[in-house]
Amino acid sequence: MYYLSGKEYDEIVKEVINLYEDYVLNSFPIDVKALATAMGFVLKPYSSLQKEERGFLLQKEETKNGFHVCDISKGYPKYTICYNDLDQEPRWRHTIAHEIGHIVLKHGSNPTKSQEAAADYFAKQLLALSCIIIEMGLGSVEEIVYRFNISWESAFYTYKSIMKRREKFGDSIMDYEKEFIEWIRRWLPS
Numbered sequence: 784m785y786y787l788s789g790k791e792y793d794e795i796v797k798e799v800i801n802l803y804e805d806y807v808l809n810s811f812p813i814d815v816k817a818l819a820t821a822m823g824f825v826l827k828p829y830s831s832l833q834k835e836e837r838g839f840l841l842q843k844e845e846t847k848n849g850f851h852v853c854d855i856s857k858g859y860p861k862y863t864i865c866y867n868d869l870d871q872e873p874r875w876r877h878t879i880a881h882e883i884g885h886i887v888l889k890h891g892s893n894p895t896k897s898q899e900a901a902a903d904y905f906a907k908q909l910l911a912l913s914c915i916i917i918e919m920g921l922g923s924v925e926e927i928v929y930r931f932n933i934s935w936e937s938a939f940y941t942y943k944s945i946m947k948r949r950e951k952f953g954d955s956i957m958d959y960e961k962e963f964i965e966w967i968r969r970w971l972p973s
């Protein structure tokens with residue numbers, strides 16, 4: 784497991800919050816495919832590929848879950864996210880979110896280990912934002928799994944990081960989350 788600095792984690796959360804506000808992500812689980820499409824990205828599921836091509840991608844560690852490509856032939860970047868939709872839904876939701884992370888965080892085509900860790904954290908937060916979990920008062924891994932349609936592994940990681948955050952800061956909201964929490968509260972059941 785590769786760790787980032789506290790500042791890097793905060794910067795990623797800020798990027799995720801921007802997406803929530805810009806694309807009005809206000810119901811959960813979020814529709815990550817609709818988000819990618821709204822951002823102008825083309826989605827290509829592995830089930831749409833030829834058998835040989837799919838087999839080739841599934842064999843390789845770097846492409847077995849998914850990847851993205853950037854086409855600049857028209858003078859502007861056009862992104863395509865390819866994802867293994869033959870995997871379970873929480874997995875491919877994470878894959879699409881992870882690739883969105885690489886694009887938003889401007890990682891380029893050859894991401895480093897720390898950029899992979901950043902895209903993973905981005906994906907986890909995009910699908911189940913810590914401050915929303917706290918605001919909703921969800922108190923178990925199970926509740927997080929069902930509310931956000933994510934894997935148990937992801938939910939466990941996020942749950943643990945919220946516990947750590949509680950130990951350090953209690954249930955207080957970070958400065959950069961304040962406005963966002965006010966905004967999201969309008970849509971959350973009270």
Ligand SMILES: [Zn+2]
Pocket residue numbers: 881885894899902
């Ligand atoms: Zn990646």
